[in-house]
Amino acid sequence: MSKNSFTQSTILGYLPLKKFHILPIYGLEPDLIKQSAKSTFRDREKISYCTLLNALVSRLGFKGGFSNFINEYKQVLKPFLYENELKQYANLIQPRYPSNCLNLKHKxxxxxxxxxxxxxxxxxxxxxxxxxxxxxxxxxxxxxxxxxxxxxxxxxxxxxxxxxxxxxxxxxxxxxxxxxxxxxxxxxxxxxxxxxxxxxxxxxxxxxxxxxxxxxxxxxxxxxxxxxxxxxxxxxxxxxxxxxxxxxxxxxxxxxxxxxxxxFNENIIFLKGENGEYDFIFKNQRDEEFDHQIYAPYLKRADIPKFEDEYHFNRWLYFDFKGFKQKELHEAEAKYNFSRGKAPITSYPSEFELLKMHLSDDYKKTFKISKISKRLSGFYNVKFKNNQTLMISSLISISDFQDFLDANSSYQKDRIAQTSPKGDLDNLSSVNADEDTSLPVSVTWYDVLAYINWFNREHQIEARLLSLEEYNEISPFSQIINENSGLKFLPQQIYMIKNGVRTPIGKPNQEFESNCLSFYQENGVKISGHPPYMAEENFQNLKLKFTDINYVEKHDLQYIDSRFFSEWLDRQTSIISKTLTGFYNYTSVLKPSLTSTGKYKGRKTGFRICYELNDE
Incomplete structure (x- = not known):
């Protein structure tokens, strides 16, 4: 994004254009219109000053481009101000007098x-x-x-x-x-x-x-x-x-x-106060500039896969949504509260989640989720209760992730610059120091997004992370109950895998197990238990390796039988594979630290990906 210098600092609002350009609006006088065009927040595609001027006056309801706007300003707009005794601009929306009252003001x-x-x-x-x-x-x-x-x-x-x-x-x-x-x-x-x-x-x-x-x-x-x-x-x-x-x-x-x-016209409405004061609002007005780089400095926008809706949904809401967002949010909150029935609120959805659920039909019209027929190696076919078929991968391995790093040297270089203690990302080499590189990789949330974006480009698909609901349905550690009939579904056959031996079991072992991970000093000496507090740089240099690792298998997919291994899911959360709880051991809907691999909790956090299969 780039922005030219400008002389007036008071921005009254922002006007989004196509191609993700944003015009700051300073006023309706010709000089201020020019200033808006010069001060445009430009996206990656170039756009000329003349095009911006014409686009701006058109969005404000004036026909014939900027040259005709000059005439309209003199012959129509100025007489309108005069006839309605609108003499000087003033903010007529923001309360002027300080008060201890609650926040009574409109956006x-x-x-x-x-x-x-x-x-x-x-x-x-x-x-x-x-x-x-x-x-x-x-x-x-x-x-x-x-x-x-x-x-x-x-x-x-x-x-x-x-x-x-x-x-x-x-x-x-x-x-x-x-x-x-x-x-x-x-x-x-x-x-x-x-x-x-x-x-x-x-x-x-x-x-x-x-x-x-x-x-x-x-x-x-x-x-x-x-x-x-x-x-x-x-x-x-x-x-x-x-x-x-x-x-x-x-x-x-x-x-x-x-x-x-x-x-005034189809796109401008004036507000009149006392003593000739006036304000105005315009169609498609926005209060703030849209931030494309929401994951800076960890990821560039080009590193964000389509499934990661925090960016893509908010971008659609900013540039393409035409409606009353406050009304949609009100209806979403009312709908959510009624839909949950008598169930207690364990974690109230964010405004983003509520709006996304409520506007999902309109949002989904803007993109096509590609169903593909090809079955990629390392993925397994799983049919869900809603008749959806997903191809789900094994846990992404250390060697899988290394292939991504080898193919993306710039990402690897940028990531090293953000690694603790210079930045706050966990050190990947020390948390993936296992000699057996077929073991699951442990990464941060940002690494997951970058990997999936690369994987999708390589294979021309739209892979994503599993949702919490999908994970719970296929996990061998969950029990699916039909709430209407009280009957349990016949479970998929589950296997325990220990030392390479695959044994059928009725249900996963729920007894306390020993930690499958151990810390090691840089010289290779094993540390007993969790290391004591130390400087961040020293802690990042400690190696965290798998020791005695057991798996439980369901749908041909393997899950680590441990409370010390988590998997990343969508909506920026993770789940402990054995307990189905979140990063802090009580709920999986709260966000963990997105810059962490779980190392400071004595845990590794891996991931698997999926895509929708066209099995018709």
Missing amino acids: RQDLSESLFFDRVHTPKKIFTGYNFHYDKYFDDGIGNYNFNIKGKFGLQQEPWDDCCSSNVDLALQNPTRQIPLRNGNETRSLIDIVIGADFPFIHSGFNLLGDQLVQPKNKASIFRIYDNDKKSLNEARFHCNKKMSLFSQRIEEINKGWVDVLP
């Missing part, structure tokens, strides 16, 4: 997406709170919203109670009653005291999903609250709605913090 991107992609009717006014003095009404500087007011002034509602709104009822009976504040020098109306105490619930409704902050109101209020029990959720919504309605009533009475909404 510019949310405002843009709501108006351009979600609303049938453009509202006349929107509350942004830009010049609203929260401190004079709902927050006295000492935190009214955390002030326990139960039992005072006739108020009986418990703090943080989402199943009660009796304070609202009392406030509506006598809204102007003056209540002394704790500092003893000021009073505040009862209605403001109640709103201040309920600010956590106001926060859940401070959004543009519904019409609680717009005029006129054409649809109901919507709250970002979630529950897997519909009755409890409906009750919470009822009380939140009363609290938010009180807030809406009050801000309409005070008549501060509101902006007029003035559409």
